[in-house]
Amino acid sequence: MCRKTKMGLLATPQAANEHLSAYKLETSSKETRTSLLVKNFFEKHRTSRIALLLFVLLGTSMVIGDGVLTPAMSVLSAVSGLKIKIPRLHENCIVFVSCIVLVGLFALQHYGTHRVSFLFAPILIAWLGCISGIGIYNIFKWNPGVVRALSPYYVYNFFKKAGKDGWSSLGGVVLCITGAEAMFADLGHFSKLSIRVAFTAVVYPCLVVAYMGEAAYLSKHREDLHSSFYKALPESVFWPVLVIATLATVVGSQAIISATFSIISQCRALGCFPRVKIIHTSSHVHGQIYIPEVNWLLMLLCLAVTIGFRDIDMIGNAYGLAVIIVMFVTTCLMFLIITTVWKRSIFLVLLFVITFGSLELLYFSACLVKVPHGGWFPLIFSLIILLVMSAWHYGTAKKQAFELQNKVCLDYLLSISPSLGLVRVPGVGLVYSNIMTGVPPMFAHFVTNFPAFHRILIFVCLRTLTVPKVPVDERFLIGRIGPPEYRLFRCIVRYGYKDGGRDSYEFENQLLMKVAEYLQQEVGDSLVNGEMSVVGQPSNLVVDAVMGSERTERSKKRVRFKEAVGADVRQEVRELADEREAGVSYMMGHTCVVAHESSSFIKKFVIDVVYGFLRRNSRRPAVALGIPHASLIEVGMVYHV
Secondary structure (H helix, E strand, O other): OOOOOOOOOOOOOOOOOOOOHHHOOOOOOOOOHHHHHHHHHHHHOHHHHHHHHHHHHHHHHHHHHHHHHHHHHHHHHHHOOHHHHOOOOOHHHHHHHHHHHHHHHHHOHHHOOOOOHHHHHHHHHHHHHHHHHHHHHHHHHHOHHHHHHHOHHHHHHHHHHHOHHHHHHHHHHHHHOOOHHHHHHHHOOOOHHHHHHHHHHHHHHHHHHHHHHHHHHHOOOHHHHHHHHHHOOOHHHHHHHHHHHHHHHHHHHHHHHHHHHHHHHHHHHOOOOOOOOOEEOOOOOOOOEEOHHHHHHHHHHHHHHHHHHOOHHHHHHHHHHHHHHHHHHHHHHHHHHHHHHOOOOHHHHHHHHHHHHHHHHHHHHHHHOOHHHOOHHHHHHHHHHHHHHHHHHHHHHHHHHHHHHOOEOHHHHHHOHHHHOOEEEEEEEEEEEOOOOOEOHHHHHHHHHOOEEEEEEEEEEEEEEOOOOOOHHHOEEEEEEOOHHHOEEEEEEEEEOOOOOOOHHHHHHHHHHHHHHHHHHHHHHOOOOOOEEEOOOOOHHHHHHHHHHHHHOOOOOOOOOHHHOOOOOOHHHHHHHHHHHHOEEEEEEEEEEEOOOOOOHHHHHHHHHHHHHHHHHOOOHHHHHOOOHHHEEEEEEEEEO
């Protein structure tokens, strides 16, 4: 929605980004009356855009809450089967074994899933085969007539007879469909057809048969209600099924943990989550990541939930409420997508909303009754995460707004340079900032106090766009600042929120190659001074130079341009090569953001207390970007926002 409309607060300036291939999605260009009404409402009212962002962050917080509840509930429910065979086993022993499994699960996360992922499909197929086979066995042994439950008549008859109790039972019925919301982390690796076939031909029939078998068993053994799954197992297959069930819970827990890593990584890229360390565990499969801080925090919370609740029913109440809120938020957002992006008719929109929304609200109303019995946990947890994410986004937006308002005109800075005694020192300077025009206040502060900067200066602005990925050949937007003799450039580097890691040496190589290519392109295309240009694939000369440098000495990782510069290349490119050899320095702001004295108490609390605490305890920008400490120049400033 941020990419296609002005409905969100995450929108990026699109004038320079419209040519990107990621923005050229095939959508209906004809506006409908509904789409215009919805767009105009959000564009006119800023409070509606703020409410929409908070609504999205609420759903995101609930997904992160799933990352705490799913492993705890899955592992505890699987291990609890031991009590069927060992009735004297104390509850503390079951909790202890569950905690050991959970610690092992989270301790293995840093190895990544690519080494054991080939086992996931066989485990799930074995699990689905087991529960469907046992379901068929129980149907024929205890009550073949249970197949009549497939008729919708019995749904109506159940609610007619049960009344309020039937509505209340929906809070437990919702657990039959939970788990599917965790699959979004891996859906991008498969086609729509394969997903539809897998669910309709394998997953759904197996689950229906399994629950039907349990119902057939319970019709003859109502006293076994709380442990019907394991009690319904034939004696000969109990231990194999217990092992497969435990392995299946590990696979299911792994899916939601990976989903939590994925969504936090994307929130971080979009400025809605504090900076954390992201490790890519696989060089072949994109999206397999590991976040140490989040991993250990999830483990501690899972252990706290397991030890604190000790009851599968209470954890299930919390889990069901979190999942149904995620589903309802998704339905509401899909309503906006269908109307404003797909621009479909109002009848299709109403059909979608009424069908899914009414069912989810029915489940949600039943789950609300369970709030005193464990359902309070996801609400409190999500509110804490929501506070963290919204405070970080608000503080980051205020910081960027201050830099934009206090940027300095380069002409003014150069006009006062004689009085400052400005000196140009050898080397290349990369000045990182969040603004795309003008000079950042941090650099002006540095020059006025220390009147010297490098002979070649490049202002670098890293932008995360509202698209998943940006192709490498469309990533760099380069332009010149001032006359050629100033040797000043600006580079806007555009990433998607799903783009991978940003190695500083590789980035340095790419950036300087693109600048060299820009200078060559400037000669051929006669670009106007100040005009920015997208630099695509580098020439063979520069590529050969890079590859030669990387082959000779990997530890240096420095591109030697001298071999790539021919006699006909401009003097400016040769100077770039010489200054590169003299050294590259990185300049970043080390800012302290505080609320203005005239600000309200709430703003002071959010900026000075919450945002200040998060900034002090999150990873510094230089560390997050992997910038070498020996080449880093940090400029201290105080921002009064």
